[in-house]
Amino acid sequence: METFSISGGHNPDGKVGCGTVNKKLDMYESTEDRYITNKVIEYLKKDNRKAYNCTVNNGTSQGDVLDKLADKHNDIGADWDISIHFNDVNHKDYVGDGATIGTEVWYYSGSKHAAEIKEKGNLICSNISKIGFRNRGVKAHSGLRFLKETHGKSMIIEVCFCCDKDDVTLYKANRDNIAKAIADALQGKVYNPKKEVKDVDKIVLYHGDADVFAAIVVAQKHKCPMMKESDFKISGLKAKEVVQIGGKSEDANRFQTFKNAAKLL
Numbered sequence: 001m002e003t004f005s006i007s008g009g010h011n012p013d014g015k016v017g018c019g020t021v022n023k024k025l026d027m028y029e030s031t032e033d034r035y036i037t038n039k040v041i042e043y044l045k046k047d048n049r050k051a052y053n054c055t056v057n058n059g060t061s062q063g064d065v066l067d068k069l070a071d072k073h074n075d076i077g078a079d080w081d082i083s084i085h086f087n088d089v090n091h092k093d094y095v096g097d098g099a100t101i102g103t104e105v106w107y108y109s110g111s112k113h114a115a116e117i118k119e120k121g122n123l124i125c126s127n128i129s130k131i132g133f134r135n136r137g138v139k140a141h142s143g144l145r146f147l148k149e150t151h152g153k154s155m156i157i158e159v160c161f162c163c164d165k166d167d168v169t170l171y172k173a174n175r176d177n178i179a180k181a182i183a184d185a186l187q188g189k190v191y192n193p194k195k196e197v198k199d200v201d202k203i204v205l206y207h208g209d210a211d212v213f214a215a216i217v218v219a220q221k222h223k224c225p226m227m228k229e230s231d232f233k234i235s236g237l238k239a240k241e242v243v244q245i246g247g248k249s250e251d252a253n254r255f256q257t258f259k260n261a262a263k264l265l
Contacts, residue, residue: 001049001050002049002079002080002186002187003049003050003051003052003076003078003079003080004041004044004049004050004051004052004078004079004080004082004186005051005052005054005072005073005076005078005080005081005082005152006037006040006041006051006052006053006054006082006083006084007037007053007054007055007056007069007072007073007082007083007084008030008033008034008036008037008055008083008084009029009030009033009069009083009084009085009146009156010029010030010033010062010065010085011030011056011057011058011059011062011065012030012031012034012057013028013029013030013031015059016059016060016061016062017059017061017062017064017065018030019033019085019086020086020088020162020163022088022162022163022168024092024094025094025162025163025165025168026168027086027162027168029085029086029088029162032086032159032171032175033084033085033086033159034055035175035179036084036159036175036178036179036182037053037055037084038053039175039176039179039180039183040082040084040179040182040183040186041053042179043179043180043183043184044183044186044187047183047187049186049187050078052076052078054069054072054073054076054081056068056069056072066145066146066149069083069146069150070145070146070149070150073150073151073152074149074150074151077151077152078152079152079153080120080152080153080154080155080186081146081150081151081152081153081154081155082154082155082156082157082186083146083154083155083156083157084157084159085156085157085158085159086158086159086160086161086162087101087104087158087159087160087161087162088161088162088163089101089161089163091163092163092164093163093164093165093166094163094165095165096164096165096166096169097166097216097220098166098215098216098219098220098225098226099134099166099212099216100132100133100134100160100161100164100166100167100170101134101136101160101161101164101166101167102129102133102134102135102136102160102161102167103124103125103128103129103133103134103135103136103157103158103159103160104125104136104137104138104139104158105121105122105124105125105137105138105139105155105156105157105158106138106139106140106141106144106147106155106156106158107121107138107139107140107141107147107154107155107156108140108141108142108144108147108148108154109140109141109142110142110148111147111153111154113153114140116153117138117153117154117155118138120153120155120185120186120188121138121155122137122138123185123188123190124155124157124181124182124185124186125137125138126185126190127181127182127184127185127190127191128159128178128181128182128191130181130191130192130193131170131174131177131178131181131193132170132174133160133167133170136158144156157182159171159178177193181193199237199238199239199240200224200225200237200238200239200240201224201239201240201241202222202224202239202240202241202242202243203224203225203226203227203232203237203239203241203242203243204218204219204222204224204225204226204227204243204245205226205227205228205229205232205242205243205244205245206226206227206228206229206245206246207228207229207244207245207246208246210246211245211246212228214245214246215245215246218243218245222243224243229244
């Protein structure tokens with residue numbers, strides 16, 4: 001039976017070499033990566049899996065944290081070496097545009113276990129996307145030290161983006177669900193979230209992917225959620241008022257859809 005070494009990336013918050021700190025969204029990467037690490041290990045142990053916490057809390061620099069992480073993981077010698085992170089980009093969305101940036105997994109491009117890692121990584125992304133995050137997929141990297149220096153089947157899980165309000169809001173409402181989705185994927189299991197049907201006063205539905213930008217503008221104006229029409233039909237969600245973007249007879253093309261959407265502003 002496969003074994004797992006898991007760690008939160010970086011030093012603790014407030015120390016040198018800590019993770020991303022986004023005070024505007026009250027999001028602290030090192031705090032959250034440790035929470036997810038602990039919960040994933042908890043879920044794995046409930047399923048009688050061997051899982052070890054290799055998080056480092058005493059690094060003297062970013063490089064020293066990476067050295068200590070590799071040493072702790074390699075000393076255990078588990079089948080899988082997993083590092084939990086939260087992503088960041090220069091483009092910040094502190095307001096929210098109705099769409100998440102999403103979740104992704106990284107692996108070492110030169111790994112001899114690439115096929116196995118990609119398979120499990122794709123399941124991780126798929127499981128987390130069921131909670132509502134955009135699936136950004138599995139990506140190869142040649143320079144990330146954790147991936148190069150650990151001896152097992154190594155991956156970095158970027159749970160979501162610290163700089164995006166939609167990501168952070170969805171994350172904070174689903175921390176334990178995300179950990180369960182990861183733990184299930186590590187065991188090769190598809191995550192099946194329990195659907196909780198809720199009613200909303202108003203929702204913007206867009207017909208196709210080309211209609212999403214018009215839908216974002218209208219949803220922001222009306223301060224209401226948005227969803228793809230096909231997803232809404234199977235969600236069980238109910239709304240007192242539905243605003244339709246695209247898919248109607250008068251929407252001959254995306255430009256006409258934008259014109260019709262503008263009338264709703």
